[in-house]
Amino acid sequence: xxxxxxxxxxxxxxxxxxxxxxxxxxxxxxxxxxxxxxxxxxxxxxxxxxxxxxxxxxxxxxxxxxxxxxxxxxxxxxxxxxxxxxxxxxxxxxxxxxxxxxxxxxxxxxxxx
Amino acid sequence: xxxxxxxxxxxxxxxxxxxxxxxxxxxxxxxxxxxxxxxxxxxxxxxxxxxxxxxxxxxxxxxxxxxxxxxxxxxxxxxxxxxxxxxxxxxxxxxxxxxxxxxxxxxxxxxxxxxxx
Numbered sequence: 001x002x003x004x005x006x007x008x009x010x011x012x013x014x015x016x017x018x019x020x021x022x023x024x025x026x027x028x029x030x031x032x033x034x035x036x037x038x039x040x041x042x043x044x045x046x047x048x049x050x051x052x053x054x055x056x057x058x059x060x061x062x063x064x065x066x067x068x069x070x071x072x073x074x075x076x077x078x079x080x081x082x083x084x085x086x087x088x089x090x091x092x093x094x095x096x097x098x099x100x101x102x103x104x105x106x107x108x109x110x111x112x113x
Numbered sequence: 114x115x116x117x118x119x120x121x122x123x124x125x126x127x128x129x130x131x132x133x134x135x136x137x138x139x140x141x142x143x144x145x146x147x148x149x150x151x152x153x154x155x156x157x158x159x160x161x162x163x164x165x166x167x168x169x170x171x172x173x174x175x176x177x178x179x180x181x182x183x184x185x186x187x188x189x190x191x192x193x194x195x196x197x198x199x200x201x202x203x204x205x206x207x208x209x210x211x212x213x214x215x216x217x218x219x220x221x222x223x224x225x226x227x228x229x230x
Contacts, residue, residue, distance in 0.1 A: 032217060043119075043206050043221040044157075089156065099145050099210045099217040105156045 002027045002094045006104035013080055013111050021075040021107050023064075023090035031092040033057075033066055033073040034101070038087045047075075047088070080111045114140050117209050119222035126197055127230055134192045134225045136207030142187035143209035147219065148180070151204045163190045187212065197229045 007022040025031065032051045036044040048057030053068035062077045073090060090104040116139040126132050136146055145164055149157040161182050162170045169182035179201075181193040190209075194201050204226050208219040 034218070036221070041224075041226075043117075043224040044208075044219075045221065046218060049218060093217045099219070100147070100159065100162060101217075101219055103156050108154075 002031065002092060002102040004090050004092055004102050004104040006088075006090050006107050008105075008107070010108040010110060013109070015082055015111055015113050016079045017111075019075070019077040019080045019084075019109070021088055021090075021109070023073045023075065023104060025071050025073065025090075025092050025102075027071075027092055027094050027102075029095040030068070031094045033064070034091045034093070035062070035064055035073070035075050036089040036091060036103075038089065038106070040086075044089060080109070082111045082113055085109055085111045115211060115220045116140055117143075117207065117220045117222040119205075119207055119225050121225060122223060123226040123228075125228045125230065128198050129196055131193055131195045132197055132227060134194075134205055134207075134227075136190045136192070136209070136222050138188045138209045138211075138220070141209075141220075142212045143190075144187065144212045145210045146184060146190040147208045148182060148190075148192050149206045149208070151206060151224075153204075157206065160192075194227065197227070199229045202227055202229045 003026045034049045035047040037047045038044045048059040050057040050066035056065045064075045087106045089106045091101045120135045148160045160175045163184040165184045171177045184190040206224045208221045
């Protein structure tokens with residue numbers, strides 16, 4: 001079945017540091033890929049997505065590129081802020097899977113001033 | 114656009130009582146809604162898929178008589194935790210897929226914190 005593997009956390013960075021959170025997946029065919037962010041006590045918010053190979057999703061300074069050859073969708077940001085502290089989830093929706101998402105375990109990011 | 118609300122945002126109840134949680138898509142029609150459960154510092158566990166006008170599809174290991182789901186309209190799905198016990202305490206999150214959206218992006222509600230005493 002489909003699966004998503006995320007870099008284990010927690011990740012602690014200083015403000016303005018470069019962020020990478022690794023995400024690799026296993027799926028049949030060509031899934032759609034997503035990054036969601038969850039702030040404390042809240043639900044998930046869509047951060048960015050990519051629906052086909054070589055697509056780059058971007059939002060709020062975050063980027064991720066759909067790499068079919070390495071089955072990866074790593075999240076990056078050039079300069080993190082304290083307000084980026086949250087839990088980040090990588091997810092996929094397999095083709096023909098009726099919209100059901102498979103989530104990674106989440107990576108907790110803490111940014112210190 | 115694509116706002117999903119949940120009500121209540123938190124609830125405390127006594128063991129043995131039933132609790133209903135509502136999930137509404139405020140500005141779009143949702144043909145499919147999902148219910149998740151999230152334990153502290155853990156990922157989301159899909160409980161069931163709710164389609165408007167039909168019975169919910171439950172994931173393996175989820176008791177359908179314990180967690181009743183009703184998707185009565187294109188904007189509302191409800192989850193009722195029947196005869197709740199302390200082990201049902203959790204953060205429940207719903208999500209919705211907008212009708213006609215091909216990529217299946219899920220729009221999440223803010224979650225409901227259930228505490229059973």
